[in-house]
Amino acid sequence: MPNSGLFITLSDNDTLNLYLEKGVYGELRPPVFGEVDSRSMNYAALSDAACAREGTHVFFFVERQIVYGGQILGSENYGSYFLNGPYSPMGRRVNADIYWDESSRGRYEATEQQGIFKVRTNGSREDKCQPYIIRYSDELGLSGNSIESDVLYTELSFLPFPVPSNSIQRMSFCTLTPGETDILIELLQTSSENVRATPRDDINVVGDPMLFNPDMGISHLSQATSKYHHDASIFSNPSLLPRELRPNGAIICRKIPITPFKPFQMDRADMCYFTDEAIENGYIPNKVIELEWKRAGDTKLLKIVRYKKWLRRLIPEQYRDISFYLFAPDFSRNILDRVPREFRDEIELLRWRT
DSSP states (O other): OOOOEEEEEOSOHHHHHHHHHHTEEEOOBOOOSSOOOTTOSHHHHHHHHHHOOTTOEEEEEETTEEEEEEEEOSOSSSOOOEEOSSSSHHHHHTTOOOOOOOTTSTTSEEOSSTTOEEEEETTEEEEEBOSEEEEEEOSSSOTTBEEEHHHHHHHHTTSSSOOGGGSOTTOSEEEEOHHHHHHHHHHHHSOOOBOOOOOSSOOOOOSOOEEOOGGGSOSSGGGOOSHHHHHHHHHHOGGGSOGGGSOTTOEEEEEEEOSOOOSSOOOEEEEEEEOSSOBGGGTBOSEEEEEOSSOBOSHHHHHHHHHHHHHHHHOTTTGGGSEEEEEESOBOTTTTTTSOHHHHTTEEEEEOOO
């Protein structure tokens, strides 16, 4: 099975040292005490972690260095993240305890509520928490090994297309293709640099963290409250998909660029699967799925057409080996009208399961 990876940006080495020592990472999010607003990025932030499965490799990117963390602990079949306290809808529903609390760190200001602390953002202090955490341990003996980021980007510069790690601008977290993961592991295995240091803060995981399981989430996609909730639920629990769209052990990635290099408006696929039958050494997915929360018009379909036109030029001998799907609750009656006839039979439209 191909390797999978998570690429996580951090702001400073103190945070890196803490996370390396404790085998934990939690993205800072505003606490949610009610239902999540449909415009909130709460579930969008969860989607990347929801792609992780047991054994996924964790890489940190901080101050021009890429540092190895370890391999994800959790499930082989479902999202491998833990619910950390009642400050998310799932955490509140299952009455999750606080297992990891950074309130005592010198850079933050504790509040009266455990697990909520004030963080300086743009000159003001805002309440933050870490409602979802991932845990990892190092079985390869590489924790703390590092390379300069330019070493990776030099290797990737020979690719005639972008990949997640070299198009991560304005994102704090992304999934990596198997091709990127393999290169990073190889580079870090041969590196003589190790940045591990004793953390300034003594924080520990307390108790037995509550790993996500499908019973904690929605039982049908019609229960999703937003596009972000819909997508995060699928990444967390692929059994919500019809059988022909389930990964069956494939590596799951999200927001994979399938486009030529360009400065903005880069087309990124919602959901991609990578299998043992690697295409372009695992940089190009075997299956591409565009996800629609509401009735689908032709916008997503035309996005897939752009993928196909680009891949036909990029890998003319292999582009037909890639499967393309649009998954939605329903489709507009004339959805195929603007799709070139040459592509109409190469894109499968699938509805939510009943």
